[in-house]
Amino acid sequence: MSTTNFALFGAKPAFDKPLPIGQLYFPSWQRYEAAFHGIFERQYYNNNGPLHNKLEEKLQQFLGVQHAICVSNATIGLMMVADAMGLSGKVILPAFTFIASAQSLTWAGLKPVFCDINLATHQIALDQISGLIDKDVSAIMGVNLWGGSCNPKELSKLAAANGVQLYFDSAHAFGCTVDGVSIGNFGDAEVFSFHATKILSATEGGCICTNDENLAERLRSIRPSYGTDNPVSIVRVANARMSEAQAAIALMSLEDFPENQKNNETLYRYYETQLDTIPGLHLVRPTGVSFSNYQYVVCSVDEREFGIPRDLLIEILKAENVVARRYFYPGLHRTIPYVNDLSYYQDRLLNTDSLCASCIQLPIGALVTAQSVERICNILIQAHQSSAEISSRYEK
């Protein structure tokens, strides 16, 4: 393949329209229409509605957890957890995560302390945490990335040994298990995202899981922005109610979970087989889990081996209508407002910086077929094979 075959240099794109990154599993019109007709008939649209309550029950069964508390999105779920747990001072979390993990702390009046990550797994570097703990640290927020886990059992030991609390941003981890136990059951609480790009979709939404009765009661009191007639003492209230429209989609999505997980895994295996043959592309495996949702395909690009820098590869793919992206980028220590402390993090977050400079996320989910994966991998193979020519032509 000569460079003239690349859309970046004027050829016809490999895909007619942009192939998106996310999961985007939606129900059929028949099921959707039935669900929304029911909402219309009941004229019950929000706040502990019948579909919302059914969803919480089904989630509790599915995950084997005492309390699944649905919320309007995962960010506000994380804010509520920080508040309900009574955290103060500082909270340790990885620098390599979605911006909302840190922002939830800032809204809750807490200071994030960023920890580096493990280069192979992309998960928080367990051996670096103890060094960050001082008297102002009240908790660790584990983040379960890419359908893998950050090793919640080891983190539990670490948190207990240091006398701090532990909870999880499990936005990526719905349906994953650790030694057969569903993620959602670890630490004091875990928060899932039900955004449309996740395997369990409420189009937008989330859920807090906990096995702590008191914490659950506080969370349920914080959620509806009611007054102070709450049965338990809480500090703040939020408006974080999940609507019936969200719950309707999530209920159908939960029904479809086994099928969608299987589809993801099949696609992931196609990617795996082919990516493993390409020098300089390192697919991250969902580690630390006994079962994964396979909702992400993330590689790091070794520019020297692959022959093309990460950002140019993204340009090549975008021109072909493959919506690849650098993700996460940048590390949270380089985002507003945390960048003010950048000098403190100098040389402390080298793996984070390295991954932020080399990571690429590829499409998987409802709109991706085996043929799409083959076509994407072909582009990658040919980009590698024509790397010298591409680089030289691109620079001109």
Next chain:
Amino acid sequence: MSTTNFALFGAKPAFDKPLPIGQLYFPSWQRYEAAFHGIFERQYYNNNGPLHNKLEEKLQQFLGVQHAICVSNATIGLMMVADAMGLSGKVILPAFTFIASAQSLTWAGLKPVFCDINLATHQIALDQISGLIDKDVSAIMGVNLWGGSCNPKELSKLAAANGVQLYFDSAHAFGCTVDGVSIGNFGDAEVFSFHATKILSATEGGCICTNDENLAERLRSIRPSYGTDNPVSIVRVANARMSEAQAAIALMSLEDFPENQKNNETLYRYYETQLDTIPGLHLVRPTGVSFSNYQYVVCSVDEREFGIPRDLLIEILKAENVVARRYFYPGLHRTIPYVNDLSYYQDRLLNTDSLCASCIQLPIGALVTAQSVERICNILIQAHQSSAEISSRYEK
């Protein structure tokens, strides 16, 4: 009517099923089905979707405002405004308002300072504000209550004279005008609620309005919880995106506004005519506006004149399936966490305490008919006429 005719004492309730308080105007199945079929067809469910964008445009036209920025609910809208305006320290607001007005400040890291209200209008007491301003106060949050206004023009002068910023919680005030100018155009920004109990309903939702270009840009950057590739400098991001499902309902509701406002006004006039004949029931008028949405019917109960205490009157109405409620209750200075400063507010919020002890909210909106109003007013008249007998029988 003897006490035996009251449901509280065992008679058949005046209404077969509970008559709710709120507006609850929803579209017909035909329109609803068409809107939700469109969302399904587009598979575009959230985040700057086509319906969302159309709604923002239509709101801007309707209100004559430069920027209408839709959000998932009014609470997070208020949090975003506080952040986008760069407020610090303390913010003055009335103690007689919904809990979310104050909680938005607490989440934004600010300290609310509660001001008393005017007994006749229920709005913030303009003559008390200057006395509360010190070097730590960065803003005033006006609250436009009950379809009336808190006099935004006077507040603007007051804020300017004291060198503090000004914005409004206008959750109650969609569609109202002050000297012909729509609420939404005053201060630095105003926040509307589109909760189902409001005249403009997204079932849940809200909108921030501003004529300040820079503030609008910051708000649009804060809203989607994206990264730091924002065109303007912001401190925090939030997930506050309005979904297409919310926008679909709001668009239909905006179309219906003239009809729903008219229906409200007609019902309000029925109430007015009859309540004015009952000693000890004082209906609050929407003051300070040239046009009102009439979305609330709120009275204060003078126990001495009326013959029955407020809380017993609510019990009487509830037994008849009239969902009357004390609202607002209690004053915000008596809610968690602000109650910690209660000693500071001792004797400073007497009007607030008085209204919290005497206010009652009655049903108005889609599910209320002229006949319902007549029946409710009949119960009130007869409760007054039988007050001695009721009180004595209730105490036994």
